[in-house]
Amino acid sequence: MNERGGEMAAVVRYCAGVRDEVLEHIEAAIGAQPALEDLRAPLLDYPLRAAKGLRPALCVAAARALGASRSAALPSAAALELLHNAFLIHDDVEDESLARRGEPTLQRRYGQATAMNMGDAMLALALGPLLDNTGVIGLGPALEVLDLVRETVVVTAAGQARELEWIRQGRWDFGSDYAAAYEALVVAKTAHYSFITPVVVGATIAEVRGDARAQLAAYARHVGVAFQITDDLLNLRAAGEPGAYGKESAGDLWEGKRTLILLHALHAAGAAERDEALAILARPRPDPAALARAELIAELHAAGHLDAVARARLLGEGGDTRFKTEAEVAALMAVIEARGGLEFAAEVARAHGEQALALLGALEPWLEAGEGRDLLAALPRYVIERAR
Amino acid sequence: MNERGGEMAAVVRYCAGVRDEVLEHIEAAIGAQPALEDLRAPLLDYPLRAAKGLRPALCVAAARALGASRSAALPSAAALELLHNAFLIHDDVEDESLARRGEPTLQRRYGQATAMNMGDAMLALALGPLLDNTGVIGLGPALEVLDLVRETVVVTAAGQARELEWIRQGRWDFGSDYAAAYEALVVAKTAHYSFITPVVVGATIAEVRGDARAQLAAYARHVGVAFQITDDLLNLRAAGEPGAYGKESAGDLWEGKRTLILLHALHAAGAAERDEALAILARPRPDPAALARAELIAELHAAGHLDAVARARLLGEGGDTRFKTEAEVAALMAVIEARGGLEFAAEVARAHGEQALALLGALEPWLEAGEGRDLLAALPRYVIERAR
Numbered sequence: 001m002n003e004r005g006g007e008m009a010a011v012v013r014y015c016a017g018v019r020d021e022v023l024e025h026i027e028a029a030i031g032a033q034p035a036l037e038d039l040r041a042p043l044l045d046y047p048l049r050a051a052k053g054l055r056p057a058l059c060v061a062a063a064r065a066l067g068a069s070r071s072a073a074l075p076s077a078a079a080l081e082l083l084h085n086a087f088l089i090h091d092d093v094e095d096e097s098l099a100r101r102g103e104p105t106l107q108r109r110y111g112q113a114t115a116m117n118m119g120d121a122m123l124a125l126a127l128g129p130l131l132d133n134t135g136v137i138g139l140g141p142a143l144e145v146l147d148l149v150r151e152t153v154v155v156t157a158a159g160q161a162r163e164l165e166w167i168r169q170g171r172w173d174f175g176s177d178y179a180a181a182y183e184a185l186v187v188a189k190t191a192h193y194s195f196i197t198p199v200v201v202g203a204t205i206a207e208v209r210g211d212a213r214a215q216l217a218a219y220a221r222h223v224g225v226a227f228q229i230t231d232d233l234l235n236l237r238a239a240g241e242p243g244a245y246g247k248e249s250a251g252d253l254w255e256g257k258r259t260l261i262l263l264h265a266l267h268a269a270g271a272a273e274r275d276e277a278l279a280i281l282a283r284p285r286p287d288p289a290a291l292a293r294a295e296l297i298a299e300l301h302a303a304g305h306l307d308a309v310a311r312a313r314l315l316g317e318g319g320d321t322r323f324k325t326e327a328e329v330a331a332l333m334a335v336i337e338a339r340g341g342l343e344f345a346a347e348v349a350r351a352h353g354e355q356a357l358a359l360l361g362a363l364e365p366w367l368e369a370g371e372g373r374d375l376l377a378a379l380p381r382y383v384i385e386r387a388r
Numbered sequence: 389m390n391e392r393g394g395e396m397a398a399v400v401r402y403c404a405g406v407r408d409e410v411l412e413h414i415e416a417a418i419g420a421q422p423a424l425e426d427l428r429a430p431l432l433d434y435p436l437r438a439a440k441g442l443r444p445a446l447c448v449a450a451a452r453a454l455g456a457s458r459s460a461a462l463p464s465a466a467a468l469e470l471l472h473n474a475f476l477i478h479d480d481v482e483d484e485s486l487a488r489r490g491e492p493t494l495q496r497r498y499g500q501a502t503a504m505n506m507g508d509a510m511l512a513l514a515l516g517p518l519l520d521n522t523g524v525i526g527l528g529p530a531l532e533v534l535d536l537v538r539e540t541v542v543v544t545a546a547g548q549a550r551e552l553e554w555i556r557q558g559r560w561d562f563g564s565d566y567a568a569a570y571e572a573l574v575v576a577k578t579a580h581y582s583f584i585t586p587v588v589v590g591a592t593i594a595e596v597r598g599d600a601r602a603q604l605a606a607y608a609r610h611v612g613v614a615f616q617i618t619d620d621l622l623n624l625r626a627a628g629e630p631g632a633y634g635k636e637s638a639g640d641l642w643e644g645k646r647t648l649i650l651l652h653a654l655h656a657a658g659a660a661e662r663d664e665a666l667a668i669l670a671r672p673r674p675d676p677a678a679l680a681r682a683e684l685i686a687e688l689h690a691a692g693h694l695d696a697v698a699r700a701r702l703l704g705e706g707g708d709t710r711f712k713t714e715a716e717v718a719a720l721m722a723v724i725e726a727r728g729g730l731e732f733a734a735e736v737a738r739a740h741g742e743q744a745l746a747l748l749g750a751l752e753p754w755l756e757a758g759e760g761r762d763l764l765a766a767l768p769r770y771v772i773e774r775a776r
């Protein structure tokens with residue numbers, strides 16, 4: 001194994017180690033609630049699925065690198081992992097996603113109401129370790145961590161709301177500032193709770209504030225943007241390889257997600273090409289009611305009940321019978337490829353990774369040598385080079 | 389106005405007064421988050437709708453009656469109202485409800501994803517006043533209140549999960565213990581966060597613990613059960629009067645909700661009558677996909693594309709084309725009326741009200757005279773006699 005491969009393996013190993021300890025905390029938090037006795041299976045479903053465990057590892061690594069003990073950081077790390085899983089559960093319902101980490105989404109397994117409910121329970125469960133924190137890291141830091149977690153839930157919800165508003169407005173045009181609009185969005189809806197809050201919580205546990213904490217947050221912001229761009233790339237790269245990626249194949253194109261890849265391609269496209277892509281993107285993905293109708297029409301047509309004219313009339317009436325098709329999603333992919341959307345996004349991710357490393361370099365005087373610092377140093381490359 | 393009418397009016401007035409102050413706290417909590425600037429409308433939508441405001445009033449009244457100041461209780465009361473609104477938003481999504489407090493549900497106004505998202509944001513917003521509490525009621529009580537709120541979210545989610553599990557199993561038979569099963573459920577899913585937690589939080593703010601606090605919790609449990617039974621009665625009584633009640637008309641029967649009214653009627657019914665009712669209850673209410681399919685079949689039949697045989701075959705295939713009908717819901721209502729379900733439930737609610745008053749009587753030595761104690765004394769009758 002070469003040096004770089006060794007560094008990647010070390011990240012995976014560190015994350016897995018923290019994850020095992022965090023899962024013990026999560027199981028204990030659930031076990032401490034007699035009311036949840038019958039709900040262990042749905043509550044532990046997502047947390048136990050194969051996952052990278054980046055968020056808790058980042059929290060522990062930041063705390064360690066700044067001089068705190070591993071055990072001081074574990075309750076907060078567990079809370080961040082519970083928060084993350086609560087968001088995943090609710091997001092999957094909101095997006096009507098089919099698969100998560102290679103398995104059916106929680107709402108497909110237990111129904112939408114139970115999934116929503118488990119997400120709410122998990123948000124409350126996250127408060128358990130944070131309240132216990134008063135006896136672990138002291139009152140002041142514990143209250144500060146609680147406030148950081150409260151804030152990040154608000155920021156994340158506001159970020160998601162901004163994206164939903166763009167979708168509602170059918171907004172795709174951000175002028176030449178499209179990269180800035182994309183970055184502000186992904187920081188609010190993903191990077192804040194996944195990267196910035198874990199390191200800021202870690203610094204708070206180590207009682208490090210001021211410039212060092214702010215600089216570590218800036219580092220995490222860059223890592224988070226690089227992570228999300230890479231996630232978007234993996235979503236599209238897996239389009240031809242079902243099963244290679246835990247989520248739906250090219251789900252971002254079906255959903256019409258504002259990714260940097262797509263925004264760049266639309267910006268670089270010719271007028272006619274862009275208009276056609278926007279027309280496709282304006283169509284919703286098929287919903288259950290529409291699918292039921294379309295399937296029945298096809299069935300009746302095949303059985304001879306409907307001639308081609310009747311069929312066309314039924315399919316054409318009302319805007320709600322026009323949905324994205326496989327061919328249209330493939331056409332979007334072709335625009336992306338022709339306009340270098342993947343290459344552009346990969347380059348931006350790489351630049352964010354470099355900025356993260358530069359910020360970390362400037363933090364050197366504050367950092368203690370050890371596994372924590374090593375993780376922070378390896379993470380920018382890891383989030384970009386990972387295969388899932 | 390007679391004495392009883394005066395007492396009812398006093399409850400309404402007290403609740404409205406607390407509600408006004410609580411809404412100021414809620415607006416301030418939202419205003420303190422720059423990220424939420426564009427989200428004031430969806431966030432304030434439910435809180436601003438005409439509502440009784442029982443939960444915050446109960447918290448303030450309990451605190452006042454036990455010797456705390458009104459201002460000490462208001463942040464906690466605001467948090468409880470935010471929690472309640474978050475639950476309402478998520479419940480309406482889970483139940484696919486159409487109306488809330490006489491207006492369209494939040495998901496009909498803003499879409500399901502935004503509604504879920506606003507519910508999550510509101511759960512986080514509830515933490516704001518609870519963290520500020522450290523400067524209002526002192527550190528110990530503030531942390532205790534946080535833990536009570538954490539606990540009640542868990543209990544509520546577990547209660548909802550129990551109900552969903554009954555629905556999944558198609559469970560209607562609770563033997564002769566049906567009233568106990570109903571009560572345990574409504575305590576967990578509604579009364580705990582709506583009645584028990586508000587008074588226990590109020591007592592904590594007044595730094596009253598031990599027997600007095602436990603007895604006040606028992607009082608609130610009885611009030612909560614009486615409240616929910618009355619809610620169930622209002623849901624069915626409004627069946628013939630659209631608009632009289634904020635929620636859907638007879639929605640409980642369409643949903644197949646396990647109400648004391650229905651459980652009693654099923655228990656009292658003859659075997660054939662019960663079997664027919666259970667067969668109706670086993671059918672889901674129409675969902676959008678099924679409705680789209682059924683409408684298309686009807687349309688094609690009317691247009692001459694489908695003969696009666698083809699139509700019957702299409703409607704008959706798969707259990708998912710059989711849904712509850714208006715006539716079937718009316719048949720359920722007839723069983724309830726024949727078996728005295730409404731009268732039985734009303735009698736049980738009355739008995740809970742009396743038990744609440746008896747417990748309050750035993751608390752007399754702890755209670756200070758004033759509006760707070762007056763509210764606690766009037767509430768058991770109010771929750772039963774209210775018209776909405």
